[in-house]
Amino acid sequence: MNCGMLNKISKRKGTSPGAIHYLATAITIPGMTWGSEIWWTGATHIISQLTPAYHNIARCITGLPKWTAIPALLSEPSHASLESLLDRNSRKYGIKILLAEDDHPCKETLLWYMTAQSNGASKTGLQRIADLLKDIFANSWMEDTTHHHCEFLAQPHISAQGKAQEGSDHRIWVNTIPTGTIVLYTDGSKAEDGTTSSAWHCIQIEDGHTLLFQGQCQIGHEADIEDGEIHAIQEGLHELRRRQTDPTQTYLCVDNQNALRSLSGGPTSG
Numbered sequence: 001m002n003c004g005m006l007n008k009i010s011k012r013k014g015t016s017p018g019a020i021h022y023l024a025t026a027i028t029i030p031g032m033t034w035g036s037e038i039w040w041t042g043a044t045h046i047i048s049q050l051t052p053a054y055h056n057i058a059r060c061i062t063g064l065p066k067w068t069a070i071p072a073l074l075s076e077p078s079h080a081s082l083e084s085l086l087d088r089n090s091r092k093y094g095i096k097i098l099l100a101e102d103d104h105p106c107k108e109t110l111l112w113y114m115t116a117q118s119n120g121a122s123k124t125g126l127q128r129i130a131d132l133l134k135d136i137f138a139n140s141w142m143e144d145t146t147h148h149h150c151e152f153l154a155q156p157h158i159s160a161q162g163k164a165q166e167g168s169d170h171r172i173w174v175n176t177i178p179t180g181t182i183v184l185y186t187d188g189s190k191a192e193d194g195t196t197s198s199a200w201h202c203i204q205i206e207d208g209h210t211l212l213f214q215g216q217c218q219i220g221h222e223a224d225i226e227d228g229e230i231h232a233i234q235e236g237l238h239e240l241r242r243r244q245t246d247p248t249q250t251y252l253c254v255d256n257q258n259a260l261r262s263l264s265g266g267p268t269s270g
Contacts, residue, residue: 110126
């Protein structure tokens with residue numbers, strides 16, 4: 001569904017803004033940005049070509065006139081700027097590469113770009129994605145991968161049991177893991193008003209469970225629960241790296257199976 005079709009539907013009598021918002025975020029915008037991980041280079045001419053259509057989508061949702069200020073136009077349907085949206089897609093693609101099998105054709109190259117010194121030149125492709133991912137990881141890890149090597153789990157364990165049984169099994173498992181192990185819990189949720197939130201909670205197994213840090217934030221109405229979970233993972237790992245914790249085994253506990261499948265490159269449901 002292109003912007004022209006969305007505009008026609010938005011003008012039909014009885015069509016609700018909520019329905020237009022759903023069509024825009026589920027079909028039109030994903031179609032417009034399809035494959036952006038490959039063609040988005042940060043170039044101004046790309047943004048200038050796509051921006052009019054992106055702003056027109058926001059007007060279809062809100063019904064606001066053409067002279068509305070752009071910040072107000074995008075904030076009403078909880079849309080990020082087009083540049084931020086495209087950068088987000090590139091970061092998600094980069095994370096999927098890092099979580100892929102070791103024989104992925106792009107993984108070794110991406111890791112090399114992430115640890116290489118920047119020469120200030122304009123970058124495209126994996127070089128640009130590597131620069132975007134550097135914001136997530138601490139500089140000390142990027143500069144010394146020999147002593148702070150990180151191995152990403154290629155295929156995460158996804159439980160097929162019910163939540164009650166999972167909770168019981170998890171409590172038993174936590175009491176069996178070695179002292180010094182770090183466990184990071186994440187959660188994405190959506191409130192009644194449609195606001196999506198992210199939360200993270202990190203402990204270290206010692207004589208009991210020592211709280212290392214915790215946090216939460218809101219990421220707007222446009223994001224779904226899976227996005228909230230993935231953002232919580234990003235924030236938790238970023239904080240863990242920032243604290244320069246001594247190298248140890250770290251477990252990431254996620255209660256959203258779609259988020260795990262998305263990060264591991266598998267199909268999602270729903």
